[in-house]
Amino acid sequence: MSDLDPRRLLLLVDVVRAGSLTAAATRLSYTTSAISQQIAKLEAEAGQPLLERHARGVRLTEAGGALVRRAERIELQLRAARSELDDIAGLRSGTVRLGTFPTAGAGLLPRVVKDFKSRHPAVSLTVRSSRFAALRAMLDAREIEMSLLWDYHWAPVADTDLVVRELLVDPPMLLVSAHHRHADRSSIDMTELADEQWITREDTHPVGEALERACSAAGFSPSVAFAANDYQEAQAMVAIDLGVSMAPRLALSNLRDDVRVIALRGAPARRILLAHLAEHRLTPAESQLSDTFVAVAA
Known part of the structure; x- marks a missing residue:
């Protein structure tokens, strides 16, 4: 018996719900032959029959019933995963882990958080405060995804591993x-x-x-x-x-x-910066937070 193809498992559920191969083919815009071939491949993977064909449609075998029950759970999990992804993309959930340093935490950050939370209350923000070296280490360790940093002209942040966005010049x-x-x-x-x-x-x-x-x-x-x-x-x-x-x-x-x-x-004067690792792709929530920092800093 070979590995079960999850797409064929979900197809089996569709066939059972439709009541026949022909009805499933119509619902899914496939040919009946294509549906039949996929079910046959699934039965080969399972090593035993899954459907009994009869004049009015199909009936599950004991093995087919067991697989359908499992497949329905997979279907529910996939729907939940899609819903969670949609929530994250729509900023209806998610978490942003941010680093800051004390003066930015006292002066700039509260206004940004207030603005961001008023528009995206479902997104959770967690903040770590420290000095430059510790914040940089937290980014590398993935303890935070973004961080406020600072620099002076004699020691600019020129780290090729970072994407840096200047927020303001602090006189x-x-x-x-x-x-x-x-x-x-x-x-x-x-x-x-x-x-x-x-x-x-x-x-x-x-x-x-x-x-x-x-x-x-x-x-x-x-x-x-x-x-x-x-x-x-x-x-x-x-x-x-x-x-x-x-x-x-x-x-x-x-x-x-x-x-x-x-x-x-x-x-x-010093520059106030917002940085993240170059290899880290910002989530929708992180992108929105970054834009909020720019807007508030302006």
């Missing part, structure tokens, strides 16, 4: 206390800040390097008063006049009342 801002002499300024140049004490991020954070480069380009080296672990801690130190700080605009979604923000000229 640098200067943070000063409400009582600082520059608190009422709307913009300021790095060259005006050579005498300031600085609140920066701990040494390995990208904004620390961005500050060093900006100060160097302005002709001075920053005098660092405090290295903060996060932007809220940096704001707290700025608020008590321990120093001034530089931060990307997206990092300022939760701004203290006693801190002022000034547009900063002469400092590098």
Whole structure:
């Protein structure tokens, strides 16, 4: 006995429902001879008769009845699979696994999620937050399908294994206390800040390097008063006049009342990116989420 062809199993179900080979052929737009040949091949695969022909149609043998019961289950599963695929294609179900980093998670992501969920409430979103290297590793491990990333001009994301979509340019801002002499300024140049004490991020954070480069380009080296672990801690130190700080605009979604923000000229901006593996083909839900990021970022 050879392997059973599932298409012939489903044809057997059609014949039984139609009541005869001729009726099944008419319903399926085949010739009766073609239907008969396929049933004969199925019987050869089964190694025993499946149908008994009689004057008014066909009757299942015991073996035929067993196969029809199994085939009907296969038919139900195929219908369920098609329905599930249609739901995914129509964004009536599905899951998107997304990576983010803290400042994007606080500033950009909530608006995107709110917009996306309002239009596609049946699609489940799961989010992992981490730093660049960990997010990149999660993409490789298929723990996430898409991720927000960032880069600066001196270290661009140029990974050929990734498809990268630029969402926005995130400009640098200067943070000063409400009582600082520059608190009422709307913009300021790095060259005006050579005498300031600085609140920066701990040494390995990208904004620390961005500050060093900006100060160097302005002709001075920053005098660092405090290295903060996060932007809220940096704001707290700025608020008590321990120093001034530089931060990307997206990092300022939760701004203290006693801190002022000034547009900063002469400092590098970072790009905010949405990336996925080049070998990963975006699902309809992922494509819609990507477009939502672009729309919100704009």
